[in-house]
Amino acid sequence: xxxxxxxPKFQVLKTGQSMTLQCAQDMNHEYMSWYRQDPGMxxxxxxxxxxxxxxxxxxxxxxxxxxxxxxxxxxxxxxxxAPSQTSVYFCASSYxxxxxxxxxxxxxxxxxxx
Amino acid sequence: AQSVAQPEDQVNVAEGNPxxxxxxxxxxGNPYLFWYVQYPNxxxxxxxxxxxxxxxxxxxxxxxxxxxxxQTSFHLKKPSALVSDSALYFCAVRDFTGTxxxxxxxxxxxxxxxx
Numbered sequence: 001x002x003x004x005x006x007x008p009k010f011q012v013l014k015t016g017q018s019m020t021l022q023c024a025q026d027m028n029h030e031y032m033s034w035y036r037q038d039p040g041m042x043x044x045x046x047x048x049x050x051x052x053x054x055x056x057x058x059x060x061x062x063x064x065x066x067x068x069x070x071x072x073x074x075x076x077x078x079x080x081x082a083p084s085q086t087s088v089y090f091c092a093s094s095y096x097x098x099x100x101x102x103x104x105x106x107x108x109x110x111x112x113x114x
Numbered sequence: 115a116q117s118v119a120q121p122e123d124q125v126n127v128a129e130g131n132p133x134x135x136x137x138x139x140x141x142x143g144n145p146y147l148f149w150y151v152q153y154p155n156x157x158x159x160x161x162x163x164x165x166x167x168x169x170x171x172x173x174x175x176x177x178x179x180x181x182x183x184x185q186t187s188f189h190l191k192k193p194s195a196l197v198s199d200s201a202l203y204f205c206a207v208r209d210f211t212g213t214x215x216x217x218x219x220x221x222x223x224x225x226x227x228x229x
């Protein structure tokens with residue numbers, strides 16, 4: 001299994017540009033989520049999904065959209081990039097929404113918005 | 115709302131010495147607690163979790179954690195540190211809100227193990 005994969009690894013955007021961060025998992029996991037990691041702030045939840053066709057907002061959803069058309073894929077869209085969105089983005093998945101299951105993380109995408 | 119606190123930004127320990135990385139939590143119900151490790155330029159890796167049962171939980175790479183309900187703590191420990199343990203460590207607590215559970219992370223503690 002490849003686990004959780006993310007593309008691209010690095011990206012530089014200009015303010016106002018849009019882009020999609022890709023995330024895929026091959027473990028047939030029910031639950032997927034997106035986090036951003038900023039220095040001194042830990043990881044903050046952006047959006048999550050409990051299954052295909054179902055998404056919900058996390059702690060910091062503004063400026064981001066998600067969709068979940070298949071179990072495997074959970075792309076994150078930046079609608080109009082802002083310098084405040086400069087961060088490292090992690091996708092994660094978990095076998096179930098039940099709280100006892102640990103999450104598996106992708107390698108991350110480092111995004112810089114100028 | 116639930117929260118996690120990691121009071122130390124950095125912990126320094128000599129190789130071979132025991133290490134402790136501290137974590138305290140706040141939840142309204144029973145906590146599900148997790149420790150993750152992040153090596154440079156990598157994603158987070160699961161180390162161990164407490165769900166129920168024995169207060170001492172053993173995990174990967176020789177790490178263990180002690181759940182203390184009265185002190186609302188879940189400190190990560192290892193009897194003998196290795197230089198290769200140097201990394202960023204995150205404590206997390208599971209929250210049940212709405213239709214799904216969410217994981218809330220602490221701000222992380224950088225562990226530096228030196229020879």
